Amino acid sequence: MKRGLFARCSKASSTPWQTSTAGDVDARERILASQRRLFSPLSAGAVVLVSLLGLAAEAATLRVSPPAVHLSTARDRQSLVVQVVEPDGITRDATLSATISVDDPTKARLDGRTLFPLADGDTAVTVAVADQTVSIPVHIERAGQHPDLSFRLDVMPVFMRSGCNAGSCHGSARGKDGFRLSLFGFDPAADYQRLTREQPGRRINLAVPTESLLLTKATATVPHTGGARLTAGDEHYATLQRWLEGGAADDPGPTPAVVALELHPPTAVLDGPAATQQFTVLARYADGTDRDVTSLAVFLSSNDASAKIDRDGLVTAGGRGEAFVMARFETHTVGSQVIALPENLAFAWTPPAAANRIDELVNAKLHTLRINPSAPCSDEEFLRRASIDIGGVLPTSAEYRSFLSSPDPDKRARLVDQLLERKEFVDLWVMKWSELMMVRTVPNQVSEKAMFLYYGWLQDRIEANTPIDTLVRELLAAKGGTFTNPATNYFQHERDTLKTAENVAQVFMGMRIQCAQCHNHPFDRWTMDDYYGFANFFAQIGRKQGEDPRETIVFNSGGSDVKHPVGGRVVPPKFLGGGVPDVAGKDRREVLAAWLASPDNPHFGRNLVNIVWAHFFGRGIVDEVDDVRVSNPPVNEALLDALARRFVESKYDFKQLVREICTSHAYQRSTRPNETNAGDERNFSKGSLRRIRAEVLLDIVTAATATQNKFKGLPLGARAVQIADGNTSTYFLTTFGRATRATACSCEVKMEPNLSQALHLLNGDTIQQKIRQGGVVKQLLDAGRSPEQVIEELYLRTLTRRPTEKETQGLMEIIGTDPTAGTPAGLRETLEDGFWAVLNSREFVFNH
C-alpha cells in the first residue's frame, strides 16, 4: 500500500482548484507555485521510491483548517474543521470529536468549534485527536471595535444565501411582482435603491423594523410565494433587522472587495455512505482581513448522488463516485474534491507500468479512486486506433502484416513516429483547426476565394509545424486585406465585437463567457467587468472594402470602446483572468495576442492540450473542451497542469505532445472493462469506444473500397478531411455529424450515433455503390485468391484483424450453400455481400 503517497499529498499545499481572481497576478503565481511544489518530479519520485521500499510507516495525520486564524474586530469569528487523514488516503471528520482548547483563554474563547475574539494579541489553539496534536496560531486585533453593519458586506450576502436574488426569484430580469434584485448581487448600489427608495414606505419600515415587508415576507409571516427564506430570530434575520434599525443606511464609502475564497478542507475521501465531512469557507478581502463566511456562502455539489452538501457546509457521502463541492460567495466560487467509496472497500491495487509522466499522473488518480485500469490493448487494436486517431487512415494489409510480425519492443512508438510524418496527419489537424477558426464561406460576406486563401494559410502553417502560439498571435493581430493576409478572414466572418470576444475566449481559452454579458456569470468567476474588459480588445477593429468587392481590409481603427451596460461606462481592456495592460496608442489586438498565446496566460496551454487530449481519448480532461469553469474542474488537475507545462516548455511543439500521448499506456488501454472500472467513464481507466468522425469515416470507407470521391472545390480523389469549406458537405457527411462551422462551439462536430446513420449505411447508396465501383473483390479474385484469402484480406482492410475461425466458417458456409456462388460472378457478389456486412458492422464504424 502506498501509504507515503497520500500522507505527502495531504501535507502539501491544499487546493489545486483555487482559482485566482481577475487582476490578481500575485495570487495566480502563488497558486501555480503551490502546484509546482506538490507535483515536482523530485518529490513524486521520492514518494514512489519510499513506497516501493515500503519504508514509510506513517500513522494517520491530522489536518486542521484553516492553518492560521486572524480575528479582527469584535464581530469576527472563525470556525475550525479537523480532518484525520488515514495512511490509505481515507479521511475522517474529527471536527466534533477532537479536543480543542485555546492556549490563552483571555484572548479568545471557543464556542463549539468557533473561535471568538476577546482581547488583542496572539495565542494558539491546540487540537488533539487520539495521540496527535496540531497547534494553530491565532492573531487578534481590534477586539474592542464594533463596526457598523455594512450593506455590501453584511446585508447583500444574506440575499444570496437565502436565495432571494437567484434567477428564479427576484434575481430574474423582471423581478417578482415588481421587486427586482440584481442576479446574485452584481449591482449592490441599484439593489440598495430598489430596496429602500423605489417604493418608499412599502418594503421597509424604519419605525418598527420587524414589521418591514422585507422581514415579514422573508419569514412567511405574511403570504410569500417564495416561501419562508429566513427564520425569525436566526442570524441572518438579526443582520437584516439590525441594519434596518440603524436606519437602512448605505455604505458611506467603498467597501473592500473579496479577492479570494478558500474552501477547507481541500479534499475528502469518505468511507461508506453516510460518512460526513464539515467544510468551512474563508474569504480574503483586499484590505488584508479575512472572514469566516461559512454561514453566508451558498454550497453546491457537482454530483449529489456521490456527495451531497447541505446549507451549512456539511457533506454527506452517497454512492461510490467523485464529486466537486463548491462554495459560492459574492462573485467567487471555489471547490474541493470529495471522493465517496463503498464502506470498507477491499481493494487490491495492481500497480500498472508507467511509460511516461502521463501514466504516473493518471495512475495516481486511479489509485485514489480505488480503480484498477484495464489491460493494454492488442497490437491489432493499437494499430487501428493509432492510424485512425493520428492520420485518419486505416492501415493496409501490408502494413498490418509488417507491424504484427515485427519483433521490435518499441514498435508502437515507432508506428506513432511514422504516422506523425505522414501528410494525412497534417490534413487531419488542419481540418480540426479549421473547425476552431470557423473556415467557411458566408454568402455576401466571405467569398470562396477568401475562404480558400484562409484555409491555405492555415495549411501552410501547420504543415510547417509552426508553433501554435505563433500561429494564434498571427491570427489575432492580423491586419490587411483578406486576400493578401488570409489570417484576417477570422475577423471577416464574425463582425460583432462581443461575439468575436466570446469566440476567442471559447476557442483559445476554452471558456464560455457569454453569460457574463448581462450579469455576473452564475457558475464561474467572470463578472460583467471581466467580460466587457475583455471585449474591449476587439472594439477597435476597422473594416473597409478593398478594390476587389469580395475583399475586406481589416485595420486598427483606434478609437471606439465597448460600453458596460450598467451606467454606460468604459471598462479599460483587461486580460481575462489577468491584469490591465497599457494599450495607449497601441493596437489592442496585438497586445491581446501577445498575452493570450504566451506563458503568462495559463489557460492557453491548458486549453490546447485539452483539445488534443480530447481528440485521442474521446473526452477531454475538462469535458466539454470549451466549457472550462470553476464549477467544471478537470478530472485530473495534476495531469492537465503537467501536460500544459510541458507543452509550453517545448515551445508549443504539437507533434511532441501527440507523441507523448500516443505512447503512454493510458492511451493504449483496452476497451474491455474489469470489475473495478466498469462504472468509470471519466478517468481514463480503460479505452473508450468512439464513433469515428464523419470525414474520417468516409475516407476509410473510400480507401477500403478503393474508390475515389469528388467534392466541390477539390479534385477527384481528394479526401473528405481536406474539404476546406464548412458549407461544403455531402449527405453522408451531414448525416454523420460534420461541423458546419457556423459557431465556434465544440458541439458543432456531432459524434453521437443515431438511427439515420445506421439506415444510411444499410440502405443508402454510399456503401453499396462504393463496393461495386471499387471492384476490390473482383481484383482479388482475378489475382487468383481463394475465397478464404479474399475474406481474410477484406477483414484486414477494414477491421485490421484476421477473421476468427467462426467467422470464416460462417462465411464459407454461406458461399457453399449459395447456388449462385458456383459462377465467378455469383461468387464475387456473395463475397461483396460479405464485404458489405463488414462495412456495416459496429466494429468498423467505431474506434475501439
Place this chain on the structure above:
Amino acid sequence: MASMLALVRHVPAAVVLAASVLPAVAADTPTFVDNALPVLRQRCGSCHNPDKKTAGLDVTSYASILRGGGSGEVITPGDAAGSHLFRVANHDDEPKMPPDAPPIPEAERQVLKSWIDGGVLETKGSVAVAPKRVEVAMAAPATERPAVPPMPGRLPLETGAKTAKPDSSTSLATSPWSPLVAACGQKQVVLYRTDTLDLVGVLPFPEGRPHVVRFSAGGGLIVAGGGVGGQSGRVVVWNLRNGRRLCTLGDELDIVLAADVSPDQRLVALGGPQKVARIWSIETGAKLHDLGKHTDWILATAFSPDGALLVTADRAGNVFAWESATGRDFLTIPAHPAAVTSLAWRGDSNVLATGCDDGQIRLWEPENGTLVKAWPAHGGGVAAIDFTRDGRLVSVGRDKTPKLWKADFSQERALAPGADVGMSVAACDETGRILVGDWTGELSAYAAADGGRVGMLDPNPAPLTDRVAAAEREFAARKTMLDAAVAALAAAPDAEKLQAESAVIDLKSQVAKAAAEQARWFGEVAFQAGYDRLAKTLADRQAAVAAAESEWGVVEAKRRTDDQSLQAAAAKRDGLQQQADALATAITQAEQQVKDLAAQLEKHKAEMAQVQSGLPGATTEAETAAAAVAEATKAADERKAAIAARQAEADALAKELDALQGVAP
C-alpha cells in the same frame, strides 16, 4: 355648512360596525363568519381570493368555498378528516398548503377542523341586522367656504409607544377649509394645526399602518387607507368633529396604497397591489363597484372636485377615469412612460395633474384626455403633487427639493432641499403654508410666500406620560433656576441688582410658561382619562346592544323555524282533509248509482217472466200450422205432377204433328 353638519347624527360607531361584522358571541359550534373566515383569509386568501382564484377555489365566501374549485368540492360537511381542504392544510395530502412553507399553526387547524366537523355552519343563524344608514351625505359638493370652519372639538392625544425613529412619510393631507394637516404615523393618524404647529389629535388605526390620508371636500371627514403589507388592507372614515369612527371599509388582501373620499361624502375609492380599484359606500358599508382595468399596483386615486369622475393611476403608467356614480369607464389617459405616483385635481375640475416616475408633471384636460402641459419637475421621479385653491401647484420628488409652481406652471420657487427624497406634500390654503414629508420621516412646514421653513411636525409624538414627565422636569428645572436667581438677587451687590432683577423676571416668565405647559399636559391626561372612560362605557353599551340584538336574532330565528314547521303541518293536515272530503262525495255518488241499477234489474226480470209464460201456447200453434202447411204442400205437389204429365202429352202430340207436316224439330 352648519346645516349640513347638523345632519350628521352621532351614530355610535359600533352599531355601524355591527353592520359589517357580527361580534363573536360565545357559541358551541364554530361558524364560518366568526371562526373559520379569519383563518382562511389570512392563511389562504392571498391566492384563493375572488380576483386570483388559484385552482378555481375562492375561500373568502361561504358559497364559493362550498362550491369548491377546479377539482371539485373541498369540504365534506361533518367530516374534517376526509375533507380535502383540511387534509392539505394538515399536510396529510398533496399539495401541501401553504406551498413551500410549514403548516399553519395547530390552533388554527383546530378551528377549521371543528368548523367542518360541526357541520359547516355559516353564521349563528342570526339574521343580519339591517345596516343603519349613515347620514353624512352632502346635498352638493362643497365649493363654498362653510360658515363655520370644520375644526375638531377636543380630541384625545394618546399615542401608541413612541418608536426610536419615525417611518417614511407616505402621505400628508390638509383640510380645505381649516388650518389642519393630517400625517400618517405608526398605527395612527396625527392631526396638527398648520398655524401653531400644535398637535390637536391622534386617531388610532389599529388595522396596521396608514399609508394614505385624505380630507373630504367639505372638511368634515378624514379618511385613511392602510393595513398590514402583504396581508390586509382597510380604509377608515372618521368624523372630524368628534374624532370618532364612522365606518371601516374595504377588505383587501394587501395594504391599501390609494384612497379618496367623494366630495359628497358618500363614496370611498380605494386600490392597492391587488390591481383592482373598488368603490365602497359610506352609507351602507357595502362595496359598490370593482374597477378592474389596471395591470399593475394602483398607486393613486382621486375623485374630481365636482364628484363626477374618479381617476385611478397605476405603477405601469396607466391612468383611467371612471364615472364615480356608476363605475363605468369613462376615459383612458395616454399611458405614461413610468409609474404614476400621484394625482391631483384643480379646484374647478378642469385640470388633472399626474406625477410620474420619469420626473415630469403632466396636466390633462379630463373631458377628452388631451395633454395640456408637461414639464420636467424633479429629476429621478415625482413623488407627490397638490393643487392650491388658487390653482398653483406644489410638488416633491426624488431630487429632494420641494417646488412651488405658479398658476401658469412655471416655477415660482424651490424650497430648501430636505434630508432625503421627498415623499409627500400638502398645501394649506388657510395659512399659506406648505407641508413636506420625506423619506426619513421629517415633516417640515414652509411658508409659501417666501419659501422659509417655519417649523417641523413630529409624526411620532410621545405618549402622554412621557409628555407629562418632560413637562414636570422642565418646570422643576426652571423653578430651581428661579430660586437660584432669587437667591442671587438677594445676595447681589447694588451694582448688579438691576441685572439680577431682570434675570429673575425672565426666569419667572419662563417658570410661568413651564407651569402652563405642565398644566396643559395634566389637563390632557385628565381629558384622556375621562374620554377613555366614557368611550369604554359607550363601547360596552354598544356591545350590550349588539349582544341583545344577536340574542334576539337567535330567538327570532327559532321562532321562524317553528313557525315554518307549523305552516308545514297545517298545510299537510288541510291536504288530507280535502282528500277525505272528495272521497266521501265519490262514495255517495257511487251508492246512488248502485240503487238505480238495482231498480232496472227488477224491471227487466218482470218482463222476462211475462214473456216466458206465453211461450208454450205459441209453440203449439206453430206446430199445428206447420202440419197444415205440410198437407197443403203435398196437395200442391200433386197438382204440379198432374200439370207436368199433361204437358208431356201435349209435347208428344206436337212432335207427331210436326213429323206429319214434315217440319224439322
